[in-house]
Amino acid sequence: MVVNSIAGRLSSVGFSTYEAKAYVALLKENPLTAYELAKSSGIPTSKIYEVLTRLTEKKVVSSLGDEGTPRYIPMEADEFIERFRNGMESNLKALREDLSSLPGKAAVSYIWNILDHGYLIEKAHRTILDARKTLLVSIWKEELASLDVFFRRAEEKGVRIAMVHFGVPAVRIGQVYPHPIEETLYKEKGGRGLVIVADSETALMATVYANQRVEGAWSINKGFVTLAEDYIKHDVYIMKVVRRFNKELIEKFGPRYEHMRDVYEDKEIA
Template sequence: MKENILDTLKNLNFTEYEAKAYLTLLEASPLTGYAVAKNSGVPRSKIYEVLDSLTIRGDILVSPGNTPQYTPVPAKELIKNRRMKADEHFEQAEILLEKFEHSANDRENIWNITGRSEILDKVKACIISAKNRILLEIWKEDFKELEPELKQAAIRGVSVTIIAYGEIISDFANVYLHDMSDEITEEYGGRWLVISGDDSEVVAGIVSLGKDSRAAWTMHVGLVMPITEVMIHDLYLMEIMKKHREILEESFGKNLINLRHKFAIHPDYKKHYVK
């Protein structure tokens, strides 16, 4: 139990000696420096340096005199002070880093992202920043990890439209079920994810390769526009298929498979993007 408390104090930026001294004073105080060293196990040669550090930081109080005595700031007060200080640091960082925001929102760069979790983190950031519309092309296997952020976006009034590979059920989004999700996964050798936020940024890439998953994020209009429009044209086609499936499949085969074969460049009709 005591080791857990010491570890917790270390997480609050106490050194090991500081944590032992503070915890000793919580157990019994006031104490002289000699008594703190004796009860805590902190070397006597180090104890006054440790107590001075805690005093300067405001974690303990000292009563001056011929033999100074020390008492701790109560634990609740210590945690409150730490929380206030952390909030101050975050606020200061937000202000100071704001001037560099333009580099993060550079519309001329394309940024590589490697790793499935890293890609999904960037997609979540895109969802959180969206104000008007989200277009998302995603497999059912990946949807659950983004569902909370998507739902919150919809609650904010953002229009969420999903092109779903596999059955995705949602009460907050417009969901269009893409045909042949299993066959397409096999054809491409993996699952991809594409998101367009407010027609101003996109994340697109392969997310089924674990740490080897690869994607790109950009606000470059030269990519945002065509990627967004490709997604919109997918929606056009899905609306057309809903109305005229029988006629179109008579001409182009079930799920328009003849068109897929017509524009394939490999004899096995697979895409071979993932090597």
């Protein structure tokens, strides 16, 4: 669904390849007769007429000239785009109402699998922006690079953020707890982890492997969320302890979850 060529983009607004070619060629030079357009666009002259009728019906080109052979002009690109957007916008609005008015029986409280990187980032992005109060994050710099804007925005909204960051943190968002053992971990798991918990309600967790392959899940399932939350809190706890005591002492500590209540209150950057 994501396209990059100009033709691809036009096709996603309902143009066939010929229609796209014709429109683009017309924008480059106009007015043109059908025949001229066929030549300059590379569309077979035999096809140009039906293509032009289609485009005319879509009101993307218009013909001028009553006498003799008609010449064609394109609608200005901006205007066309605006028009399409308006149509789409109202369509989506109606669709939203339609779909939300369905007598849905079940709340979607299941676990949602995430298997590709683009989608992972998108889902993460949405999770971050949906957070109202708190965000617990465990992240590597690669993913943070794609997500820091959203974290900033959340922060501005007053969302409290605690972040375990693997490797040297390039940015400073909320409470950051740098996690030192980057390479070891990567080798061990074969990939980078990403965990985000928003408002203790929704959780996203995933592992990103070398070739951008992703295995992850998103859920509002209570058990899942708690698991993810504890996972991060545990790391935060460890980081704090490491800060304050030497290694010998750490060994005497078990993970004591009572100490984690104040994750958000901790003013020190570890």
